[in-house]
Amino acid sequence: MVKNRGLPLQSLRLEALLRRLPEHHAKKDQIFQDLMKWQAGYRGERSVDYVLSEFVRTSSHYFALQDLRLQGERQRFFQMDTLLLSSQFGLILEVKNYQGTIHFDGNLQQFRRVHNGKQESFANPLLQVQRQQVQLDHWLHRHHFPPLPIIPFVVLSSPYTTIAPSVSQSGLPKSLLRAEALPQVLLELEQNSKHSWLSGGELAKLSSLLLHSHTPDSFSILKRYKLTNHDIRAGVHCPSCQELPMFRRLYSGIWECRHCSFTSNRAYVESLQDYSLLVNHTVTNGEARRFLGIECRKAMHYLLSQLKLKQEGNSRIRRYLLPPPHHVPRH
Numbered sequence: 001m002v003k004n005r006g007l008p009l010q011s012l013r014l015e016a017l018l019r020r021l022p023e024h025h026a027k028k029d030q031i032f033q034d035l036m037k038w039q040a041g042y043r044g045e046r047s048v049d050y051v052l053s054e055f056v057r058t059s060s061h062y063f064a065l066q067d068l069r070l071q072g073e074r075q076r077f078f079q080m081d082t083l084l085l086s087s088q089f090g091l092i093l094e095v096k097n098y099q100g101t102i103h104f105d106g107n108l109q110q111f112r113r114v115h116n117g118k119q120e121s122f123a124n125p126l127l128q129v130q131r132q133q134v135q136l137d138h139w140l141h142r143h144h145f146p147p148l149p150i151i152p153f154v155v156l157s158s159p160y161t162t163i164a165p166s167v168s169q170s171g172l173p174k175s176l177l178r179a180e181a182l183p184q185v186l187l188e189l190e191q192n193s194k195h196s197w198l199s200g201g202e203l204a205k206l207s208s209l210l211l212h213s214h215t216p217d218s219f220s221i222l223k224r225y226k227l228t229n230h231d232i233r234a235g236v237h238c239p240s241c242q243e244l245p246m247f248r249r250l251y252s253g254i255w256e257c258r259h260c261s262f263t264s265n266r267a268y269v270e271s272l273q274d275y276s277l278l279v280n281h282t283v284t285n286g287e288a289r290r291f292l293g294i295e296c297r298k299a300m301h302y303l304l305s306q307l308k309l310k311q312e313g314n315s316r317i318r319r320y321l322l323p324p325p326h327h328v329p330r331h
């Protein structure tokens, strides 16, 4: 594996937003639903990662890159869940975790899902992954690589996705498959692709260039939901029960949660991570005080200096660089 999936940043952003919005905020339900959907998708990707890693481990001629975001034509970015590369071909996998029964109308190119009696139409994921293929073709051409055949697949990650009989009869699109079928499909592709487009060295060069061209998505979650700083609650949240604000004891400087009695002198560190996830990855003393609800400039200076953060600017407008959140995937 050359590039692992990494932190589920989007999930962390949504979680931070949920704990910091007031209890009855109008957007809270929608954000919670989005978080659930995102986490289900992430679980699906992880289960496909597992199937693939078993396969890739036993064959040395693959490079796997997960969650890769590249700049495409006209400054637009495109993102791939998983890209698997060999000297003979490249595979783009778009992982879908669908609950319920899937209906596919090949003529209309339309997908419909029926779950718990509810019908929902959605964008055809096959077209989505085909667009990624076209963009990757262009990318390879722009970087002077040979025209390695790129094959797009939509992978159904959930064993609970049912495919409607009407689909099975008319023949499932070849580029739609279940996760457990992946190893077999890969073996067949290997047997049918005799031509090597890239030498071992070129393949390594390609995967390293892809890795360096990866541009993480730095969009603002507040903008995405049309929210501003005024919508989010200030204060240090409790790392144990997520409630806020915690109260800081005057002399010891220890934070105490009045909901669950958790105490810690480092509780503010997670709240600074919330700032980084929701607002900006750099912070001034004043911004940190407003966000954490701390009045004393000196106290804030002490707390920030404890973290030995990198700094920018002069002593009047000093900005502290907040580190990316540490996170062990929980889902």
Ligand SMILES: [Zn+2]
Residues within 6 Å of the ligand: 238, 239, 240, 241, 242, 243, 257, 258, 259, 260, 261, 262
């Ligand atoms: Zn608590």
